[in-house]
Amino acid sequence: MSSENVTTESLFERSGEGPLAGVVVADFSRVLAGPYATMMLADLGATVIKVEGPGGDDTRSWKPPVRGDDATYYLSVNRNKRDVVLDFGVPEDLALAQELARRADVVVENFKPGGLAKFGLDYETVRAGNPSVVYASVTGFGGHNPQPGYDLLVQGLSGFMSLTGAPDGPPFRGGVAIFDVMTGLHTTIGILAALRHRTATGEGQQVETNLLSSALSGMVNQTSGYVAAGNVPTRMGNEHPSLYPYQPMATGEGELIIACGNDRQFAVLAEAVERPEWLEDERFATAVPRNRHRKELEPLLLEALSHRSAQEWYALLTERGLPCAPINSVAQGVQLAEQMGLDPVAEVGSGDRVVPTVASPLRLSRTPVAYDLAPPRLGEDSDLVRAWLSAPPAGEGSAQ
Template sequence: MSEPNKRRYYVNDKAQELREMFGRTGNGPLAGIIVADFARVLAGPMATMMLADLGATVIKVESPGGDDTRSWTPPKRGEDATYYLSINRNKVDIVLDFRDAEDLALARELARRADVLVENFKPGGLKKYGLDYDTVAESNPTVVYSSVTGFGSHNPMPGYDLLVQGLSGFMSITGSPDGEPQRAGVAIFDVMTGLHTTIGILAALQHRSNTGEGQKVDTNLLSSALSGLANQTSAYVAGGVVPKRMGNAHPSVYPYQPFETGEGELIIACGNGTQFAVLAEACGHPEWTTDPRFAKAGDRNANREEFQPLLLEALSHRSAQEWYEVLSAAGMPCAPINTIEQGVQYAERIGLEPVVEVGDAARTIPTVRNPITLSKSPVSYDLAPPALGQDDEAVRRWLSESWD
């Protein structure tokens, strides 16, 4: 076994003690992994919460002013911003002021002990503190160092999701054709970058397990956006087509959008010929399936302006709820347009148990369930999102104790 791997097994023994000290339970696949979380706002904390749910011991480092999202209100739960609560469960918390020599020494020691370090400072922002990748890797060569930026590690532009929604082209395809460009109702590329960051970290940990080598993982919002735009960026890159806003319509599939019914709107998602046959039969027009204008997917898409009045007329004879029941029973993919409240309630009705409470009697917070289900090493929900500096004394004591 190589020396780095020997050290890592030795460290994992102590990491297990740390895990138990902070009340982590279960046998998650990342149990024994220590994560130094120098990230704030959304993309970085999303990634570190995913790692924490999978069993890692995540130590969240905050400035004296705290994570920006602590003050992003409303809404609130008590004194806590629900934004902050959404991405910080299962973490312990310490306040470190990098301008203070003793605090900076503790930050460097945490970086030296960590299996994973996650940061989303402006490119080069941690170098003056000796917390950049090159400096950290000198004392911790097996570290997986994850850097999240807006536009790449060479570009100092601050990365905000709204900027990337505009710059990537996302807003140009979002909204009605004759309306203004629209942003998504959530910071979609922050979330996506957080998930890409998690994937990168897990891949780097597997590489380290195989070779004993640490490495740097770089992710950025713009690259995640262009990747996440999938068929829309491919339309330009591979097809030379610049996509435009189409409202709720799909550029390649029809019918695949909300439609007016006799009362309310219903989403119909017809992805293949079998589903179209079900829709035609339910609407009382089986002849649609043999009409050369509509029989094949490409024909339906090309002749949507001819088909839509026929479909709307058929749908006008029942309400959205009635059509939902009829079409669902026939196996046709369809859905109402719910509020967030209705969406959570629907997930509860179909047995997905979307809400999990974390914490103890003194502080219990309802949070949204991690979407990953593992049959052998399930995620765990131990710690409520921490108050600012709530574990300060314990983490400082641990960092001051002998490690090697």
């Protein structure tokens, strides 16, 4: 990666040397899955240039909540990026977008399938001018299906909502756009794998992900149960189909999540609640019969838990090494991570533009993630990006 003059050098400045330092990413994605993937790349040191139309990313208007005038939804997935406004309906702007794709190491887009072909920004056209490009396409249902993809639609279509909620109640969506985030992660993995292949061979390639495939993969044991055994799972509330106890349970005051993943952990629970006789009962001592006889064990377990509060049980059981947890609010979850020394909040930006964001979960000992740039205002770097794209490139091929 290089720049043409001192004026545009700041476009590529980052603190530290992340593992993706020098990689230029043209980000033509919007909303969540694509921007989440490109933020992961930016955190790892890539120079990500976010391209927005004159109206901006949809999530800029997804309010409340807000921080000042900014939608926190937008802030959540756009740190460490540069921002340029390009109107594809204006020939000069479209030419700059095409030049950006020609110089980029990575292109990420989540337009409707075929939507970029009329602008000469589809994979085949970009590859013709940039053979080593890694071109990632994120769709709802694959590149051959034009149906728009939103996380809520996929939660319904994938079967996920049929698993979520009480057995005798309506299906529920997840509290976050889990499949958008999952698809973003899958996209990042695909891009990193393609970059590794390019380093070894010099060859670029297209990376394709879609929300429905990510959802089916992400439901792991539930989809596997159908694919491998023909089992069609149904809603079980907070219960687990294969483990017991593995759910929130009422105590003398409040609910406590108890997670017994094996017989040793159940033995710890039985001793802690002073019911050692359960370990001699063939219905309860081992996992398979315990799961089968959960309705017989449940009232006994609830009675035993009724003698202490959730917080008291949490302290006692945690001390004995049993996985358990109270049900926290989001605020309490962040506070807990702080108490555990996980540093969950990262402030990005400088001067009057410092924004607290949720820190990357990645911890790299030699090439740590960097938090340099606050989520950009619309068109914040337009002059800088336009100047770089308008100047003669330092060399042919992708910018690296």
